[in-house]
Amino acid sequence: MRRRDFFTLFGGSFAWPLVARAQPRDGIRRLGVLLANHENDPVGQGFAAALVRGLGALGWREGGNLRIDWRWTGGDPALFERYAGELVALGPDALFAQSSPSVVALRKKTATIPIVFAMVTDPIGQGFVASLAHPGGNVTGFSDFDPSMAGKWLGMLTQITPPVGRIAVLYNPATTPHAGLMRRAIEEAAPSFAVTARIAPCGDDAEIETTMTALAREQRAGLLVLTDIFTIVHRDTIIASAARHRMPAVYFDRSFTAAGGLMSYGIDYADLFYRSATYVDRILNGAKATDLPVQQPTKFELVINLKTAKAQGIEISPTLLATADEAIE
Numbered sequence: 001m002r003r004r005d006f007f008t009l010f011g012g013s014f015a016w017p018l019v020a021r022a023q024p025r026d027g028i029r030r031l032g033v034l035l036a037n038h039e040n041d042p043v044g045q046g047f048a049a050a051l052v053r054g055l056g057a058l059g060w061r062e063g064g065n066l067r068i069d070w071r072w073t074g075g076d077p078a079l080f081e082r083y084a085g086e087l088v089a090l091g092p093d094a095l096f097a098q099s100s101p102s103v104v105a106l107r108k109k110t111a112t113i114p115i116v117f118a119m120v121t122d123p124i125g126q127g128f129v130a131s132l133a134h135p136g137g138n139v140t141g142f143s144d145f146d147p148s149m150a151g152k153w154l155g156m157l158t159q160i161t162p163p164v165g166r167i168a169v170l171y172n173p174a175t176t177p178h179a180g181l182m183r184r185a186i187e188e189a190a191p192s193f194a195v196t197a198r199i200a201p202c203g204d205d206a207e208i209e210t211t212m213t214a215l216a217r218e219q220r221a222g223l224l225v226l227t228d229i230f231t232i233v234h235r236d237t238i239i240a241s242a243a244r245h246r247m248p249a250v251y252f253d254r255s256f257t258a259a260g261g262l263m264s265y266g267i268d269y270a271d272l273f274y275r276s277a278t279y280v281d282r283i284l285n286g287a288k289a290t291d292l293p294v295q296q297p298t299k300f301e302l303v304i305n306l307k308t309a310k311a312q313g314i315e316i317s318p319t320l321l322a323t324a325d326e327a328i329e
Contacts, residue, residue: 028064028065028066028067029060029065029066029067029093029094029284030066030067030068030069030090030091030092030093031066031067031068031069031092031093031094031095031096031280031284032068032069032071032087032088032090032092032094032095032096033048033051033068033069033070033071033087033095033096033098034071034073034080034083034084034087034095034096034097034098034102034105034106035047035048035070035071035072035073035098035102036073036074036075036080036098036099036101036102036119036229036232036233037072037074037075037098037232037233038072038074038075038233039072039074041233043232043235043255044072046270047098047269047270047273048070048273050270050271050273050274051096051273051274051276051277051280052068053274053277054273054274054275054276054277054278055277055280055281057277058277058278058281059281060277060280060281060284066284069087069090069092071083071086071087073101073102074233075101075175075229075230075232075233077101077174077175080101080102080104080105081105081108083105084102084105084106084108084109085109087106087109088106088109088110088113092113093113093114093283093284094113094114094115094116094280094283094284095110095113095114095115095116096115096116096117096118096276096280097115097116097117097118097120097141098117098118098119098273099117099119099120099229100120100121100126100128100175100176100177100178100229101175101229102117103115103117103120103123103126103128103139104126104177107128107139110138111137111138112138113138114138114139114140114283114288114289115138115139115140115141115289116140116141116142116276116279116280116283116289117139117140117141117142117276118141118142118144118269118272118273118276119142119144119227119269119272120141120142120143120144120178121143121144121145121178121181121182121227122143122145122178122180122181123139123141123143123294125178125180125181126177126178129294132293132294132296133293133294134290134293135289135290135292135293135294136290137289137290138289138290139289140279140289140290140292140293140294141276141279141294141295142272142275142276142279142294142295143294143295143296143297144227144266144267144269144272144297145178145181145182145227145297146296146297146298147181147185147188149185149252149265149266149300150182150185150186150188150189151185151189151192151193152265152300152302153186153224153250153252153265154167154186154189154190154192154193154195154197154224155193156250156263156265156302156320157195157222157224157248157250158193158194158195159316159317159319159320160248160309160314160315160316160317160320161314161315161317162220162314163220164195164220164221164222164248165194165195165196165219165220165221166195166196166198166218166219166220166221166222167190167195167196167197167198167221167222167223167224168197168198168199168200168211168215168221168222168223168224169183169186169197169198169199169200169224169226170200170202170208170211170223170224170225170226170231170238171199171200171201171202171225171226171228171230171231172201172202172203172228172230172231173201174203174230175228175229175230176226176227176228176230178227179226179228182226182227183199186224197224200215200223202230203230205234205237208234208237208238208241209237209241212241212242212244212245212247213245215245215247216245216246216247221247222247222248222249222250223242223247223248223249223250224249224250225238225249225250225251225252225256226252227252227253227266231251231252232253235255235256235259236259238256238261239256239259239260239261240260242261242262243260243308243311243312246312246313247312248262248312248314249261249262249263250262250263250264250265251263251264251266252264252265252266253266253269254266254268254301254303254326255269257303257304257305257308257328258303258305258328260305260308261305261308262304262305262308262309262312262314263302263303263304263305264302264303265300265301265302265303266300266301267297267299267300267301268301275295279292301325301326302323302324302325302326303324303325303326303327303328304316304320304321304324304326304327304328305327305328306327306328306329307328307329308328
């Protein structure tokens with residue numbers, strides 16, 4: 001796969017030197033981390049490891065000059081609230097939040113402790129920041145969605161044989177307050193690809209299977225799985241159901257394709273966590289969250305699982321295959 005830099009600063013190019021910049025201090029600084037994955041999820045563990053590596057590259061050593069308090073919610077709404085309270089009560093110098101539910105929970109507990117987020121869609125629309133260039137509060141970080149992604153997802157599903165004409169957009173409304181932005185982008189892009197898109201809200205494994213069963217009865221049907229902590233936590237269920245119903249699907253992250261999903265297009269989330277360490281470092285060195293612009297994605301990766309395509313009797317167009325960053329065989 002071609003490895004790339006994935007982010008630039010809003011309004012202009014911006015690069016971070018990967019050298020240690022943290023200055024020696026008396027005492028230990030403290031970081032609270034609220035994560036959305038299950039603790040035993042290898043993908044989530046990879047995200048956490050990337051954050052630690054990024055901090056290490058900047059001179060912060062967990063167990064040395066930095067204490068990190070980890071909390072894993074597994075997407076449970078009650079745990080977001082409980083663990084947010086626990087982390088704030090520890091009096092950290094900074095907080096790190098994975099996903100919108102983590103930010104929401106932490107903002108309820110503090111308006112002063114700096115919060116750096118990753119994997120957040122539409123931070124302005126959700127009220128986390130006043131603007132990308134000037135966040136205006138104690139929250140800033142790294143966004144994970146650009147409207148152009150919608151057209152790419154739809155286009156991928158039309159560049160296979162048999163082509164898709166009807167697309168179900170799967171997500172959980174309860175855990176996706178940002179869905180409106182993505183839905184609008186999909187609806188605006190759909191006519192260009194001569195497809196119809198409808199919403200397929202799901203809240204548990206049973207509803208995922210019901211949706212997939214109904215979709216399989218339709219002609220030229222396909223699935224688009226949105227960025228959502230619910231879909232992350234239920235990744236294996238969604239992939240297995242799609243396989244049983246031989247349902248062509250496109251996902252927002254390569255972890256789905258690596259686990260057996262057909263295709264994915266999105267940012268490199270491990271790289272996102274690694275780069276998020278730069279903002280944690282700056283805050284620990286005295287910067288204010290309000291002075292750190294929200295960074296937007298600019299480069300993406302397309303991954304295709306050829307083994308899955310063969311098993312489902314799907315042919316990938318040469319044009320689409322030629323643009324893939326990685327083909328899993």
